[in-house]
Amino acid sequence: MSTTSSKLGIIDKVIFIALIIFTLVGVAITNISPAEAHVYWLVMNLVFAIGAIITGWHKAQTKKEHTKLITSQLIHWVSTMVAVMIVYAFLHSGQIQNETVSLAIVLILSLSTFLAGIHIGWQFSVVVILLAISVLIISYVEEYIWLIVIIALALVLISYFWNKFKKS
Numbered sequence: 001m002s003t004t005s006s007k008l009g010i011i012d013k014v015i016f017i018a019l020i021i022f023t024l025v026g027v028a029i030t031n032i033s034p035a036e037a038h039v040y041w042l043v044m045n046l047v048f049a050i051g052a053i054i055t056g057w058h059k060a061q062t063k064k065e066h067t068k069l070i071t072s073q074l075i076h077w078v079s080t081m082v083a084v085m086i087v088y089a090f091l092h093s094g095q096i097q098n099e100t101v102s103l104a105i106v107l108i109l110s111l112s113t114f115l116a117g118i119h120i121g122w123q124f125s126v127v128v129i130l131l132a133i134s135v136l137i138i139s140y141v142e143e144y145i146w147l148i149v150i151i152a153l154a155l156v157l158i159s160y161f162w163n164k165f166k167k168s
Contacts, residue, residue: 011058015051016123016159020130020152022047027134027148030102037102042084045109049077052116052124059121072119080112106135126155 022044030037053073060066087104090096096104110131117124134148 012055012121012123015055016127017156019048019051019124019127020156023127023130023134024149024152026106027138030106030138034099034102038098038105041102041105041109045077045080045084045105045112048109048113048116049073049080052077052113052120055123056120073116076112076116080108083108083112103135103138106131106138110135123159126159130155 026037026040026044029040053070056069056073057066060069084105087096087101087108090104091098091101110128113124113131114128117128130148130152133151137147
């Protein structure tokens with residue numbers, strides 16, 4: 001394996017771990033203050049978009065592929081932000097409650113991350129599993145933070161061993 005591809009692999013892993021950590025922080029914020037967590041998840045839309053672009057950037061080989069990546073990811077993540085803004089419109093019109101906004105945004109982020117993962121890389125799909133399970137657990141389990149942390153650690157370990165198995 002060349003030094004460049006090794007560095008790029010490390011960048012992918014750092015992005016993957018960072019997204020897992022950001023998800024866990026978001027779950028903790030949602031646990032502490034559900035009414036305010038939606039701001040965090042709104043910012044995470046931008047962070048996930050940047051992560052997707054960085055991850056996809058080194059896979060693109062030509063200027064045309066880079067342009068296509070940037071264009072498709074901008075359209076993808078701007079569309080996600082539009083969906084989030086619609087959730088805010090529902091909030092301001094009184095159709096949904098403040099505590100529900102975070103869950104709706106995480107659900108939108110889950111779908112967008114899944115769709116990005118189809119084009120960018122399978123690691124994004126692992127993050128989606130954590131996001132989707134988090135939404136379900138937050139909705140139904142009173143003390144959920146430790147269960148989500150355990151699931152996150154399991155997903156990181158599965159990802160680690162999957163990469164190790166794939167290389168051998």
